[in-house]
Amino acid sequence: MKIDDFVLENWLNPACDSVKNKIYLGGSCVLPMTVEELFELTGESMDDFMEELKHMNLGYGNFEGTPRTRKAIANLYKGVEPEEVILVHGGTGANSTVVLTMIEETDNVISIMPNYQQFYSIPKSIGAEVRQIDLKAKAGYKLDLDELRKAVDNNTKAILFTNPNNPTGSLLELEEMQEIIEIAKSVDAWVICDEMYRGLKEEYMPSFADIYDKAIVTCSSSKIYSMAGTRVGWIICHDLETRKELFNRRSYDSICGGVFDEWIFAIALEHADKIFARSRKIVNENKAKIDKWLDGHKYLHQYADSYATTYLIHYDLEVDAEKFCDDLLDKKGVLVCHGDCFFLPHTFRITLSHAHNLEEGLRLIDEYIEELVAQGKAI
Numbered sequence: 364m365k366i367d368d369f370v371l372e373n374w375l376n377p378a379c380d381s382v383k384n385k386i387y388l389g390g391s392c393v394l395p396m397t398v399e400e401l402f403e404l405t406g407e408s409m410d411d412f413m414e415e416l417k418h419m420n421l422g423y424g425n426f427e428g429t430p431r432t433r434k435a436i437a438n439l440y441k442g443v444e445p446e447e448v449i450l451v452h453g454g455t456g457a458n459s460t461v462v463l464t465m466i467e468e469t470d471n472v473i474s475i476m477p478n479y480q481q482f483y484s485i486p487k488s489i490g491a492e493v494r495q496i497d498l499k500a501k502a503g504y505k506l507d508l509d510e511l512r513k514a515v516d517n518n519t520k521a522i523l524f525t526n527p528n529n530p531t532g533s534l535l536e537l538e539e540m541q542e543i544i545e546i547a548k549s550v551d552a553w554v555i556c557d558e559m560y561r562g563l564k565e566e567y568m569p570s571f572a573d574i575y576d577k578a579i580v581t582c583s584s585s586k587i588y589s590m591a592g593t594r595v596g597w598i599i600c601h602d603l604e605t606r607k608e609l610f611n612r613r614s615y616d617s618i619c620g621g622v623f624d625e626w627i628f629a630i631a632l633e634h635a636d637k638i639f640a641r642s643r644k645i646v647n648e649n650k651a652k653i654d655k656w657l658d659g660h661k662y663l664h665q666y667a668d669s670y671a672t673t674y675l676i677h678y679d680l681e682v683d684a685e686k687f688c689d690d691l692l693d694k695k696g697v698l699v700c701h702g703d704c705f706f707l708p709h710t711f712r713i714t715l716s717h718a719h720n721l722e723e724g725l726r727l728i729d730e731y732i733e734e735l736v737a738q739g740k741a742i
């Protein structure tokens with residue numbers, strides 16, 4: 364099976380490895396926690412945990428996933444039962460399990476762009492027709508529902524997208540979610556939504572899993588939960604027969620999850636309110652600094668308020684995005700993620716969530732932009 368280059372991961376991950384002692388503003392995970400910090404934050408006893416760990420059986424875990432973890436995940440939704448939770452390896456494992464199970468060569472799928480690349484390149488590699496709908500900057504990266512309505516037909520298997528959106532952070536309101544469901548229902552299609560960044564609003568953020576029987580949602584420990592290293596991902600699916608197919612596909616990939624990973628993540632989830640509060644604080648503080656920096660900026664613009672952990676920034680300079688970011692890293696030691704990863708030219712994604720020396724990084728970006736302007740690159 365031939366598949367496209369995974370542009371974001373193949374560019375960002377090696378760049379990330381080279382970033383030691385530089386300023387990393389490229390990522391999307393909220394500042395990862397240490398084990399110690401997790402126990403301080405949750406108030407759980409580290410001693411009890413260490414005692415449990417000593418006696419932990421290191422054989423295969425529960426094939427359907429650690430019951431404690433599935434229960435804690437179900438509690439993040441309204442009307443989701445623990446048996447409707449499928450544990451997999453990371454959000455990446457969740458997305459690929461879903462797409463490889465659900466999509467066939469004879470289907471068409473709708474991909475709302477920008478999207479996580481698994482949601483259009485895997486269907487394409489299967490041979491399915493991928494119909495892209497672009498969120499547009501000038502519309503605040505909001506979905507044009509009429510465009511979606513026109514794009515679906517009776518052969519549409521699924522509508523695939525991320526909400527909140529990566530990299531723009533734009534968010535669907537509940538009414539828009541309901542409209543999408545109506546459109547999906549009109550052609551009996553699935554809604555497949557990557558909800559990796561759900562949870563940053565103070566109030567409860569509805570999930571597609573709360574409101575549509577033919578929704579499949581994916582999420583993981585990586586972003587809002589700051590525990591990417593645990594590699595716990597999950598799929599929520601209400602339909603029993605489809606769930607069996609998803610489990611069957613998972614058997615080809617991983618048999619079951621890691622016992623330690625699922626255990627420690629359950630501890631975090633049982634205190635999800637505290638984890639969310641920590642993440643919101645980090646993101647909101649960084650957001651305030653970046654908003655101040657962008658306010659009235661001569662060369663930089665940002666079009667959507669972000670409910671995720673990144674901003675997508677447009678720049679008015681005649682330099683391709685990949686070169687812009689490669690040179691910024693080489694010359695100034697600042698890593699941001701280039702917009703060509705999302706097929707959004709003249710843009711870069713900057714973190715709201717993981718930033719030592721954020722202000723110094725922003726200053727260095729300005730310095731770099733001034734050098735480009737001096738070279739006559741301003742548009």
Ligand SMILES: Cc1ncc(COP(=O)(O)O)c(C=O)c1O
Nearest residue numbers: 453454455479525529559583585
């Ligand atoms: C939208 C989206 N989905 C999935 C993933 C992969 O998540 P994980 O680290 O849990 O595999 C990412 C990671 O950047 C992402 O941004």
